[in-house]
Amino acid sequence: MSKILPGESPGRDVSTDGGSRPRSWGLWVIGVLGGSLVVLYSVAAPFLAPALRKHCLPFVPATPKQIDNVLSVLEGRSGSLVDIGSGDGRIVIAAAKAGFKAVGYELNPWLVWYSRYHAWKAGVHRNAKFYISDLWKVSFSQYTNVVIFGVPQMMLQLEDKLAEELRPEAQVIACRFPFPHWKPSHSVGEGIDTVWGYNSESFRMSGKMTEL
Numbered sequence: 214m215s216k217i218l219p220g221e222s223p224g225r226d227v228s229t230d231g232g233s234r235p236r237s238w239g240l241w242v243i244g245v246l247g248g249s250l251v252v253l254y255s256v257a258a259p260f261l262a263p264a265l266r267k268h269c270l271p272f273v274p275a276t277p278k279q280i281d282n283v284l285s286v287l288e289g290r291s292g293s294l295v296d297i298g299s300g301d302g303r304i305v306i307a308a309a310k311a312g313f314k315a316v317g318y319e320l321n322p323w324l325v326w327y328s329r330y331h332a333w334k335a336g337v338h339r340n341a342k343f344y345i346s347d348l349w350k351v352s353f354s355q356y357t358n359v360v361i362f363g364v365p366q367m368m369l370q371l372e373d374k375l376a377e378e379l380r381p382e383a384q385v386i387a388c389r390f391p392f393p394h395w396k397p398s399h400s401v402g403e404g405i406d407t408v409w410g411y412n413s414e415s416f417r418m419s420g421k422m423t424e425l
Contacts, residue, residue, distance in 0.1 A: 250310050272324060275362065279388055280307050281400040283360060284411040286386050287311065292357040297348050298369075302328025302341070304360055309341035313358065317343045318351055354378045359385045368392050376416045385411040390417075 221341050258335055283304060287294070291312065296304045301318025308315040309332070318329075319325050323341045332341040353359055353375065363371060373393050375385060387409045391397060397409040 226381060240294060272321065273362070274301060275303055275388065276406060278402065278406040279408065280304060282406055282408040283386055283388065284311055285401050286384075286408055287313070287358060288398070290358060290384065292415070293355065294358040294360065295353055295356040297353075297361040298363070299357065300324055300362070302331055302343060304362075305341050305343065306332050306335050306337055308358075308360075309337035310335070313340070316356070317340050317341075318346045318348055319343060320345065320347055349374070352378055354380065357383050359383065360388065361385070362388045365388055365390050365393075369394070372416070379413070379416065381413045383413060385416065387411070 214358065223389040239383075245360045269306075279420070280303060284307060287308070292314070294305075294308045294315045296302075296308075296315070296317045299305050299319045302317055302319075304370055305315040305317040305328065317328060319328070321352075322345050325345050328341075328343045329338070332338040332343070335341075348371075357380065359375065359379065368387070368390060372394055379385070385392075387397075389405055391409045392411065395411050397414045402405060402408055
């Protein structure tokens, strides 16, 4: 037979379970939200991280108009093409659809795997290849068409690298930012969609002037 303590009403069950339930529920919600944020960050961060670490070059997808402008500059040309800092691969895939043997170099592995999947999905995986590599450690001498979405801080050094490596028949296409010393042979578009085309005369002459 249970005893009734002084000040305690008979038949009343004293328990703390009711107070702990809201607290447990709140902790569960916080845990779920925290886990969701971690998953979201782990998926999104690689796509937003700088693709080329030597200079801060975040991944910014090419617009449809930029892609059209690049293809316009490439009209009448053929052979191999390289996209330096290829991002999600849309330039390389578009070039492969246009008949080029296209290659993309990208330092971000998540973007490379993403590009490979989309090339396979588009049915051009045989002519669109993607490699995880730092552009400063790659020779571009084998390519006759070079596309670069760069930033001003890297364009000067890239001028020297390409002028030294590219063959006379090569053409370079710069998107968003032109090269500081090269004189473009032609340009297409306006604003952020502008692309500049440089033939061998552009970068060979600039190289000679730099030596002087």
